Amino acid sequence: MTPTETEQRMAELRANLARHDELYYRQAEPEIADRDYDALKRELADLEEEYPLFAVATSPTQQVGDDRSEGFQSYTHRERMMSLDNTYSDDEMREFHARLVRELEREEFSLVVEPKIDGLAVSVTYERGKLVRAVTRGNGVEGDDITANARTIATLPTQLKASADAPVPDLIEIRGEIYLSTEEFQRINAEREEAGEALYANPRNLAAGTIKQLDPSVVAQRKLEIVLYGRGYTEPVEALPETQQQFFQWVKAWGLPTVERQWVAHNADEVLAAIRELDVLRESFAYATDGAVVKLDAIALQRTLGATSKAPRWAMAYKFEAERAETQLRNITIQVGRTGVLTPVAELEPVQLAGTTVSRATLHNRDEIARKDIRIGDFVSVEKAGEIIPAVIAVNLQKRAPTCEPFVFPEQCPACGTTAIQVEGEVAVRCPNRECPVQVRRRVQHFASRACLDIEGLGEAMVDQLVEQGWVKCLPDLYHLDRDNLLTLGKNVDKSTDKLLAAIEASKTAELWRFIHGLGITHVGTAAAKDLARVFGSLTALADATIEHYLRDKESVISGIGKTMADAIMGFFADDYNRQLVNDLIAAGVNPETPTTGAGGTLFAGQTFVLTGTLPTLTRNEAADMIEAAGGKVSGSVSKKTSYVVAGSEAGSKLAKAEKLGVTVIDEAELRRMLADDAAVQGTS
Ligand SMILES: NC(=O)c1ccc[n+]([C@@H]2O[C@H](COP(=O)([O-])OP(=O)(O)OC[C@H]3O[C@@H](n4cnc5c(N)ncnc54)[C@H](O)[C@@H]3O)[C@@H](O)[C@H]2O)c1
């Protein structure tokens, strides 16, 4: 690769990973297998090491995946919640051990090996033994306060048991995972299937989706469970035992559900043996596991090694490869997506895989079928990584019948018959017809869905009817529906029709980010839509944005939005059809509510801020929001290009670096003054 290509590849990897993070952490609907996600991340990390010049501080390799979502209070963890470095290989686990030996400068130390629970991370705080709070990992610094929902978990005690062997500290944050048992997962999915609702791919996603329900009574109907294994902030700190092994005993003594078993190991061989044993036993555990976690046992040694920006140096996750099974491919069908992408789907002879029956699997795209030479009638191996949507991995050529013909990808869209196209540089084959009924249906469904305009009464079945009748051919048509027409859809539908029309009318003034998300621009999820709404303040301003609004000196101006996403957004609006769509929506009376935080400010345009230490009243996110709302950029590391470092108490190396480089250092009060002066000026103009 040339340097430019390398830089492009890295930007592309960052954008892709950001998108998968959004799908996984916030929407609990991952599109790719963990193994593939981990491979992308590894590729990026390797490139960053080789080309540090092209690395950016906001890279997904440097941050903890962010699960925070709408409708919850943020809560700052007293001690950060971290991720874990991971590996799939014995050799790398040996290397990890060798690194510990080097860094600790000794051969003798104990390690513990624990199951790696595939749930969602949570921190539970007990004050004087009483349960006071439960918070998700969030971005590691602050998470969503899910206390009300966590209180519905029957196995989570509201009071810790104290004993002479395990005294209860004044205050402790205990880390663990919330999960759903396989049976409960199947029960809920079966219910959803009957109700015609979308199914969850695995227990982790369903647990993640459940804990983020805004109504605790819904949560209470699902039997969430919890397992606790780790320690966060503790007061007084001497109150805790000196090893991870003992801590495990204490957690049990306090009456908390914890991992079934812990292994102790003294060298790499013992670690690997314990992992093998765990791999056999894990099927009998109450929760799904996706690996083992290997940790230094002595807390003092853990402290010596410390942590990187996202993971402790004293622990390593060993992930198990996903389960595979062989079965016969009966047929390949083609699905039409929202943007016209034709996705081939494998229709399989049903097979048992990781505890469920699998009869369909994704084949990704035309090239993938050709590359693997997958043919109808073949015997294929199917994998279910992390229990996500199964994928066809390979063909067993030995079993191929001589009559098996190569698969010919259809040249026409199966929904509308239009000749499919492949845009240069893209893997996807698309139906280019904007009025393709399946595409329209999916676009409108997306627009009306809860994650977008959230229009009540406009569920998938209703959208199907509107499109079928030909009343809705594009999004703006929704705002011109005819009441008399709607009344023909059934008997006694006066009331529901009026309700639907009122909900559609009300959606005209929904928040701007909902419309941005609702347009269905590739790569733009809710998080990005919110950032865009804050920065641009209107649909037309977003449609008119040029590359300068996104990138300056090749650095992204809006945090979280890089070149790939910027290209996707500009590409979307470069298309006259989409421009017209925005104009038509506005002409139909759409008038989105804009964010209140001084959207589109220019005070700090072109300036980069670095936040460090604890600010007196603002959380880091609040400060970052204020800076970004005024057009500034927040970066994670100090360089000569940094305009200001905003320092609070306990500011560390960043402050020192700023002083060394002569970067201006300000405090929260000064930041507020700058913003207030600007507001005053704007107010008088
Ligand atoms: N498929 C996708 O699109 C997608 C997207 C994002 C992330 N992911 C998956 O998630 C992983 C990254 O997520 P992550 O940052 O949550 O890391 P992780 O799940 O690989 O490991 C870190 C987490 O493990 C949990 N954990 C479970 N048992 C533990 C134990 N006994 N001790 C300590 N911690 C334990 C903790 O919550 C900790 O935060 C990736 O490696 C990837 O596999 C997948």
Ligand SMILES: [Zn+2]
């Ligand atoms: Zn079509």
